[in-house]
Amino acid sequence: MSQITVESVSQSIYENLLTTLIQDIVSRTTTEEQLLRARYNQSLSPYYYEKSGALDIHGNPKQQDSSVYVHCDRCNRDVSANRFAAHVERCLTRGRR
Amino acid sequence: MTSSDSRSLELKAQIQQYLVQSGNYEIISSKLTQMLLEDGWMDEVKRLTNEEIKSNDSTNFTQILAKVEPQALEMVSDSTRNNVINQIRQFLGEIVDTE
Numbered sequence: 001m002s003q004i005t006v007e008s009v010s011q012s013i014y015e016n017l018l019t020t021l022i023q024d025i026v027s028r029t030t031t032e033e034q035l036l037r038a039r040y041n042q043s044l045s046p047y048y049y050e051k052s053g054a055l056d057i058h059g060n061p062k063q064q065d066s067s068v069y070v071h072c073d074r075c076n077r078d079v080s081a082n083r084f085a086a087h088v089e090r091c092l093t094r095g096r097r
Numbered sequence: 098m099t100s101s102d103s104r105s106l107e108l109k110a111q112i113q114q115y116l117v118q119s120g121n122y123e124i125i126s127s128k129l130t131q132m133l134l135e136d137g138w139m140d141e142v143k144r145l146t147n148e149e150i151k152s153n154d155s156t157n158f159t160q161i162l163a164k165v166e167p168q169a170l171e172m173v174s175d176s177t178r179n180n181v182i183n184q185i186r187q188f189l190g191e192i193v194d195t196e
């Protein structure tokens with residue numbers, strides 16, 4: 001009879017468990033990727049990554065908040081984004097004084 | 098396959114079945130999963146899988162598994178491996194006659 005020991009059976013049970021786990025991870029990852037490729041085809045590109053951390057996930061530098069304007073629906077004016085909260089505080093209380 | 102091979106396969110199947118029925122298989126399986134998760138092994142295997150998908154430009158399960166499996170088996174830390182095998186050995190010691 002071929003050598004079958006507690007050692008060899010333990011080893012084979014351990015390998016069964018491990019290969020099952022690996023197959024599970026690989027199957028989920030490949031299926032996920034297949035789905036992404038089928039859904040987004042050509043337009044699918046990975047998020048941009050840069051070590052220095054200067055650029056965002058689209059590869060763009062940080063935009064200055066002061067250069068962005070938000071439209072205020074109450075007074076119909078464009079307000080600089082980094083001053084919008086202060087503007088709203090004044091704008092919304094104006095009529096109640 | 099010789100008759101002794103099939104005999105030993107049968108014995109392994111019986112032992113495995115006993116471990117499942119006694120609830121010990123579940124204990125070993127959750128312990129292994131827990132340890133591999135804490136080691137970061139799970140995330141590492143997932144990262145490796147994505148890497149192989151990219152470098153082979155394939156999402157074919159069989160093809161990717163053949164690349165990933167041998168590496169993933171090697172990546173298990175010695176402490177996790179020994180710990181789990183010891184636990185299995187201990188359960189086996191309770192049910193198997195050794196001479």
Ligand SMILES: [Zn+2]
Pocket residue numbers: 072073074075076077087088091
């Ligand atoms: Zn306003």
